[in-house]
Amino acid sequence: MEIFVSIIIGALTMCAVYMILSKSLLRIIIGTALFSHAAHLLVLTMAGLKTGAAPVLIDGVTDYTDPLPQALVLTAIVISFGVTAFFLVLAYRTYQELNTDNMEEMKGTESND
Amino acid sequence: MINLPVFPIVIPALAAIIMMFLPKNVRLQRFMALGSIFVTMLVSLLLVHTVSNEGILTLNLGNWPAPFSITLVSDMLSALLVTTSTILTFFIVWFAIHYFSTAYEENYLYIAMLFLLVGVNGAFTTGDIFNLFVFFEVFLISSYVLIVLGGKGVQLRESIKYLLVNVIASALFVMAVALLYGAVGTLSLADLAQKIPLVDNPNVISVIGVMFIIVFGLKGALVPLHYWLPGSYVVAPTPILALFGALLTKVGVYSILRTYTLLFDVNGTFLQTFLIVLAVLTIIIGMVGAIAYNDVKLIIIYNIMIAVGVILYGIAINTQTSLEGALYYLIHDMMIKAVLFMLVGMMIGITRSGQLRDMGGLITRFPLFGWTFFIAALSLAGIPPLSGFFGKLLIVQGGVGEGDLFGPILVLISSLFVLFSVIKIFLYGFWGEERRVYDGPLVPYTKRLLVPVCLLLTVAVAYGFGAELMHPYITQAIEPLTQPELYIDAVLKE
Amino acid sequence: MNTKRKSKRVNDVILQTAAVIIFFIIIIFSINLFFSGHYSPGGGFVGGLMTAAALVLLLLAFDSKTLATVLPFDYRKMTAFGLFIAILTALHSVLWDRPFLTHAYDKFDLPLLGEETLHTAIAFDLGVYLVVIGVTMTIIQTIGESE
Numbered sequence: 244m245e246i247f248v249s250i251i252i253g254a255l256t257m258c259a260v261y262m263i264l265s266k267s268l269l270r271i272i273i274g275t276a277l278f279s280h281a282a283h284l285l286v287l288t289m290a291g292l293k294t295g296a297a298p299v300l301i302d303g304v305t306d307y308t309d310p311l312p313q314a315l316v317l318t319a320i321v322i323s324f325g326v327t328a329f330f331l332v333l334a335y336r337t338y339q340e341l342n343t344d345n346m347e348e349m350k351g352t353e354s355n356d
Numbered sequence: 357m358i359n360l361p362v363f364p365i366v367i368p369a370l371a372a373i374i375m376m377f378l379p380k381n382v383r384l385q386r387f388m389a390l391g392s393i394f395v396t397m398l399v400s401l402l403l404v405h406t407v408s409n410e411g412i413l414t415l416n417l418g419n420w421p422a423p424f425s426i427t428l429v430s431d432m433l434s435a436l437l438v439t440t441s442t443i444l445t446f447f448i449v450w451f452a453i454h455y456f457s458t459a460y461e462e463n464y465l466y467i468a469m470l471f472l473l474v475g476v477n478g479a480f481t482t483g484d485i486f487n488l489f490v491f492f493e494v495f496l497i498s499s500y501v502l503i504v505l506g507g508k509g510v511q512l513r514e515s516i517k518y519l520l521v522n523v524i525a526s527a528l529f530v531m532a533v534a535l536l537y538g539a540v541g542t543l544s545l546a547d548l549a550q551k552i553p554l555v556d557n558p559n560v561i562s563v564i565g566v567m568f569i570i571v572f573g574l575k576g577a578l579v580p581l582h583y584w585l586p587g588s589y590v591v592a593p594t595p596i597l598a599l600f601g602a603l604l605t606k607v608g609v610y611s612i613l614r615t616y617t618l619l620f621d622v623n624g625t626f627l628q629t630f631l632i633v634l635a636v637l638t639i640i641i642g643m644v645g646a647i648a649y650n651d652v653k654l655i656i657i658y659n660i661m662i663a664v665g666v667i668l669y670g671i672a673i674n675t676q677t678s679l680e681g682a683l684y685y686l687i688h689d690m691m692i693k694a695v696l697f698m699l700v701g702m703m704i705g706i707t708r709s710g711q712l713r714d715m716g717g718l719i720t721r722f723p724l725f726g727w728t729f730f731i732a733a734l735s736l737a738g739i740p741p742l743s744g745f746f747g748k749l750l751i752v753q754g755g756v757g758e759g760d761l762f763g764p765i766l767v768l769i770s771s772l773f774v775l776f777s778v779i780k781i782f783l784y785g786f787w788g789e790e791r792r793v794y795d796g797p798l799v800p801y802t803k804r805l806l807v808p809v810c811l812l813l814t815v816a817v818a819y820g821f822g823a824e825l826m827h828p829y830i831t832q833a834i835e836p837l838t839q840p841e842l843y844i845d846a847v848l849k850e
Numbered sequence: 851m852n853t854k855r856k857s858k859r860v861n862d863v864i865l866q867t868a869a870v871i872i873f874f875i876i877i878i879f880s881i882n883l884f885f886s887g888h889y890s891p892g893g894g895f896v897g898g899l900m901t902a903a904a905l906v907l908l909l910l911a912f913d914s915k916t917l918a919t920v921l922p923f924d925y926r927k928m929t930a931f932g933l934f935i936a937i938l939t940a941l942h943s944v945l946w947d948r949p950f951l952t953h954a955y956d957k958f959d960l961p962l963l964g965e966e967t968l969h970t971a972i973a974f975d976l977g978v979y980l981v982v983i984g985v986t987m988t989i990i991q992t993i994g995e996s997e
Contacts, residue, residue, distance in 0.1 A: 275524065275527070279523070279530070323526070326496075326526070329519075333515060340508075349516075359950050370937055418949065
């Protein structure tokens with residue numbers, strides 16, 4: 244299971260890098276979102292993907308999943324949710340202001356700033 | 357008062373939250389921002405005092421026992437840095453009050469500045485590596501808000517770059533933390549420091565160490581990860597630039613200092629060489645940039661890189677002397693960079709241009725302004741007995757003591773380049789003839805803007821003259837870095 | 851953009867009628883999620899997102915003006931209020947000289963519900979809930995209004 248998820252993480256990262264390197268701003272944002280997903284999956288995988296029960300505080304439980312990575316991943320998801328939303332708003336404003344979402348056309352020199 | 361370490365984080369946060377209810381009431385915003393930072397300043401001074409008397413303070417959030425809870429650790433290092441960042445934020449906010457128009461101030465300006473301080477203070481205080489990530493995000497998100505304020509075309513474009521670089525860095529941070537957790541099984545810094553030597557495969561730790569260098573290097577603008585810095589910083593308005601230049605890169609440097617002394621055994625390994633090479637490259641590229649440009653903001657921005665390189669060199673050498681020098685220089689540089697950014701921002705505000713060729717003769721119209729800049733410039737270059745001197749001296753001593761000659765010589769040469777670049781601003785900007793009519797928007801406010809700048813410069817100069825008085829504090833701050841057991845014991849065994 | 855696309859107001863009776871009913875179902879479910887978050891999956895974040903989703907559904911079915919008249923909330927203030935509650939909950943332990951963020955709980959005999967534990971974490975979660983709604987709606991309004 245871990246190996247399978249690792250491959251997925253690799254594929255996600257690959258797609259993310261491809262998207263981030265493209266010219267369209269929207270694709271770049273989707274790329275960063277995919278990249279964060281890869282990171283989040285990695286957090287979950289690193290703790291081991293046991294099919295255990297919920298870590299409830301009862302005496303004598305032996306079969307449970309490590310709760311810490313889930314807490315970490317929730318925090319990371321919340322943060323990347325906020326940042327992605329901010330990024331989208333920023334991209335939209337930029338699009339309005341500069342009339343383009345192409346990074347190539349956005350490239351400015353001092354004369355056309 | 358077991359909660360003392362948390363106050364420098366909570367007070368600005370609470371003030372910012374209350375200010376969010378009344379974003380349009382500018383007078384209240386100004387009053388609350390300055391007032392809360394002033395209180396934070398007093399608390400952080402109290403923190404320094406307490407730490408110097410009682411040793412390392414720890415606070416386990418939520419009253420959970422140590423390796424499982426998020427621990428806030430105030431050793432002298434973090435207390436000193438918290439105090440420095442609070443003091444300079446106070447003066448920058450004071451400067452911003454006179455600098456910005458109401459339109460800016462109504463747009464959550466002070467709230468974002470306070471949250472930035474929350475994030476920075478939190479990052480300095482936390483003893484948990486994931487919590488470090490969270491505080492990084494707190495100040496990064498505030499910095500995103502600050503950098504887009506105003507929203508002109510260029511600014512938006514550069515904000516996108518800044519955002520993109522930092523989002524990727526954050527994802528890498530999460531990955532590095534995940535790998536670390538997978539390899540060691542804990543995230544508390546003290547616990548990590550204890551368990552990392554027990555890991556079977558030290559190469560895994562080296563890889564994670566390099567990942568952390570990439571993450572913190574992106575924040576701290578180490579070559580070759582510096583490319584985003586000049587462009588993004590140069591578009592930000594002056595007070596925000598001062599805040600970023602003084603605090604954000606330094607948090608990256610602090611994180612390297614903390615993790616590398618505590619977690620990754622640097623001495624004599626490949627990581628040490630790697631860090632030294634990065635430091636040297638950063639200094640060289642910084643020097644090239646600092647003398648190549650004629651834009652006053654860019655000159656100072658490249659000076660950030662020189663400073664980061666010098667501090668990193670001190671960290672990489674990793675001896676008592678060099679670490680003392682690095683910390684000494686770090687605190688000096690935070691204050692003096694804030695002063696210089698505010699001063700060049702005023703130059704631009706007066707002359708309506710950032711180019712040196714459009715300036716000249718400012719000193720005849722604004723003598724106090726000119727001499728303030730002169731003192732700040734000398735202090736940046738490290739002319740004794742101003743504050744930059746002792747830090748560099750100790751770093752050079754440390755480097756020579758380790759048998760490295762190239763590094764110390766480069767640090768000394770970099771001082772010359774720094775001196776050259778800032779004196780160039782002084783000569784072209786303040787000396788000579790007035791090139792045009794100076795009717796920039798800041799002209800009527802020059803006197804009022806100079807007050808906070810001069811006060812902060814006074815603090816910086818006093819820091820240089822009081823180097824001897826500061827020395828016990830610096831030594832105490834270095835102790836947990838050279839002897840990690842102190843840190844581990846303080847957190848884990850109480 | 852300057853190109854003015856006159857959005858044709860489609861008479862979507864079905865969506866509007868359904869949205870009003872579904873809105874309440876989603877809200878009730880989100881409240882359920884919010885309270886169940888104490889010892890089982892759920893909590894302020896998920897509940898808040900769910901509530902925000904319900905509000906977005908109304909926004910889709912009607913428009914932002916209708917929503918503003920029906921639910922006249924200032925979402926920025928709501929965010930501030932949520933943060934305020936959360937930080938006060940975290941700070942209350944400072945008064946008793948316990949570490950920051952320490953929660954208190956006790957068992958109470960409540961009418962109808964019988965003996966239940968009340969936990970200050972619920973106040974913190976309420977703060978999170980309000981922040982999530984506030985932030986999500988602020989973002990959506992910011993993008994939505996400029997169109």
